[in-house]
Amino acid sequence: MALHSSAGAPEGPLLAEPGHYDYAPYRGRPRIAWPGGARIAVWVVPNIEHYELDPPINPRRGGWPRPTPDVLAYSWRDYGNRAGFDRMADVMARHGVRGSVSLNVAVCDMFPDIIARCCELGWELFSHGVYNTRYMYGMDEAQQRALIADVRNTIFRASGQRLDGWLSPALSNDETTQHILAEEGILYTLDMLHDDQPMPVRTRSGRPLISIPYSLETNDVPNFVLRNATADEWAELVLAQFEQLRAEGGTVLCLPIHPYIIGAPHRIGALDRVLAHIAAQPDVWLATGREIARHFIDHHLAEFDAWIAAGTPA
Amino acid sequence: MTLDPRYLEYPSRGARLDHGRFAHRRPPPRAAWHGLGLWIVVPVQHFPMDMPRGPVAIPGGMERPYPSYWDYTQRDYGNRVGIYRIMRALDERGLRATAAVSGCIPGRYPALVADIAAREWEVMAAGWDMGQALHSARPEAEERGLILRTRNALAAAFGTAPHGWHSPGHSQSAVTPDLLAEAGFTWCADWINDDLPFAMTTRAGPLMNLPMAWELSDRRCLFEQQQTTAQFCCQIADAAARLRDEDGRVLTLMLTPWVMGQAHRYRAMCGLLDALMELRPALLTGEMLAA
Structure with a gap:
């Protein structure tokens, strides 16, 4: 079965666009002032995941490329939770960079020592579903709400934290997901890649939800697995992204990483160099997702809404 | 639409992995050596030109339309020419490798078997050939037959049955570890x-x-990701330095005859080996690692 299949798509007309935001040109926008006069907010997003050896198959996306058990695919990812995590956490801690964890919450049950270390380091935990092999494609609304409740309860039980952020597992959101996130009181979503700044998300209830930048550009998986980058090439790309966004100001740099990729012994030095550079700059706000969302909602959301309502004047 | 309610049930969720093969806890670093442990593996594998292209796509398998002389002969170059460059580079440095040998190699290339045996390299089994992947679509009895046939062919050629096994393309069926242990393999x-x-x-x-x-x-x-030789060697060196600092861990250096054994990579391979030796690694075999 193909990785991306149209099988299992909803009956009836398909959405031609997400419909959650209006066009907003990158000029004339209200100025975002980050805390402390910083020009850029930087947040590092470790994706701490578990991929099941024998997952049930979702009608819209196939399973592992090989017959079960796909030892190669499974054990490659399992390296992150066995060997890569501590390397990654050590480097982040050395530079005083907190993580905002995109968490498959089954990890709370399977590897409580990993979650304990995240909590010791003051990291935020947000939702990346239960397993990275359980997609949201085709879930009805009650199923999506049940998933959200499971994630919220599991994160609270493991860390005492409130669930504020959402990245659908494997970016597998369905048509109604953003509406439900808003109704469930989620603060921020990462399912959309349409901007370098936080943006309001329009949903059917009108309840507030914002999008903050995630990234598949700086993300280690597309770079190392799909684009075959070396560690040095990745570091150069991330720092170029950082310097450009910093020069533009009022922006967000998101650095999504995966312990099974960045935690490999030939790559961890690149993360060390990237974080050393970023953490040494004076005009950087090293933040978590929750902090970025809160700051934007409290200080800038109303003026962005007003600017968009006024037709985005230059 | 809606999903089958079982899609939101997680029967394996708990304080354990979702299978019973091993514990999720990381083993502590080995006290048997300090600094870097180095395990050099040289695959000596045969890729048949008529090998199946599924259900497991084996890395390095035939990619172009049949009959792909391109794919077949490029890999066969490794067992004719490339491996002798690797042997020379290792011999000159007093290093020995573990050869991961297809079960069909002794019948095809007895001269190569003699040259491996003469160097007293460790031998591990690498399946019958790269076209005979292990996977759960194959009946268990057939898989057992492949494992035993491979073990027996290598035992006859090298005088002792191998204790180690590497499956073609890292592909196992659900029972491969059981069958390997039953056949006398220990790792x-x-x-x-x-x-x-x-x-x-x-x-x-x-x-x-x-x-x-x-x-x-x-x-x-080098082959799949098409990085340069220099980029590859640089990453190996980075990994070696990191693992040395972590103390008691292993770098597995794979030198594939049809990849690293190409003439244009020879000097880089020698330079890489010299750079690794400067780290004064503990030289390991599979038997030492499995102990």
Whole structure:
């Protein structure tokens, strides 16, 4: 079965666009002032995941490329939770960079020592579903709400934290997901890649939800697995992204990483160099997702809404 | 639409992995050596021109339309020419490798078997050939037959039965570890989830899993990802330095005859070996790692 299949798509007309935001040109926008006069907010997003050896198959996306058990695919990812995590956490801690964890919450049950270390380091935990092999494609609304409740309860039980952020597992959101996130009181979503700044998300209830930048550009998986980058090439790309966004100001740099990729012994030095550079700059706000969302909602959301309502004047 | 309610049930969720093969806890660094442990593996594998293209796509398998002389002869070059460059580079430095040998190699290339045996390299089994992948679509009895046939052919050629196993393309069926233990193997090198050996449970007792190179193999970096030789060597050096600092861990250096054994990579390979030797690594075999 193909990785991306149209099988299992909803009956009836398909959405031609997400419909959650209006066009907003990158000029004339209200100025975002980050805390402390910083020009850029930087947040590092470790994706701490578990991929099941024998997952049930979702009608819209196939399973592992090989017959079960796909030892190669499974054990490659399992390296992150066995060997890569501590390397990654050590480097982040050395530079005083907190993580905002995109968490498959089954990890709370399977590897409580990993979650304990995240909590010791003051990291935020947000939702990346239960397993990275359980997609949201085709879930009805009650199923999506049940998933959200499971994630919220599991994160609270493991860390005492409130669930504020959402990245659908494997970016597998369905048509109604953003509406439900808003109704469930989620603060921020990462399912959309349409901007370098936080943006309001329009949903059917009108309840507030914002999008903050995630990234598949700086993300280690597309770079190392799909684009075959070396560690040095990745570091150069991330720092170029950082310097450009910093020069533009009022922006967000998101650095999504995966312990099974960045935690490999030939790559961890690149993360060390990237974080050393970023953490040494004076005009950087090293933040978590929750902090970025809160700051934007409290200080800038109303003026962005007003600017968009006024037709985005230059 | 809606999903089957079982899609939101998680029967394996709990304080354990979602299978019973091994514990999720990381093994502690080995006290048997300090600094870097180095395990050199040279695959001596045969890729038949008529090998099946599914259900497991084997890295390095035939990619172009049949009859692909391109794919076949490029890989066969390794067993004719490339491996002799690797032998020379290792001989000159007093190094020995573990050869991961297809069961069909003794029948095809007895001269090569004699040259491997003369160097007293360790031999591990690498399946019958690269067209005979292990996977759960194959009946268990047939898989057992493949494993035994491979073991017996290598035992006859080298005088002793191999204790180690590396499956073609790292592909196992659900019962491969059981069948390997039943056939007398004490270690395999297929699961790539650690850079230390760890114990697996099977229905015939324990089986160790050793860290075979995959992401940092020459086949992956140079052939699949098309990185330059210099980029590959630089990443190996970075990994070696890191693992040395972590103390008691293993770098598995895979030197694939049809990849690293190409003439234009010879000087780089020698330079890489020299750079690794400067780290004064503990030189390991599969048997030492599995102990």
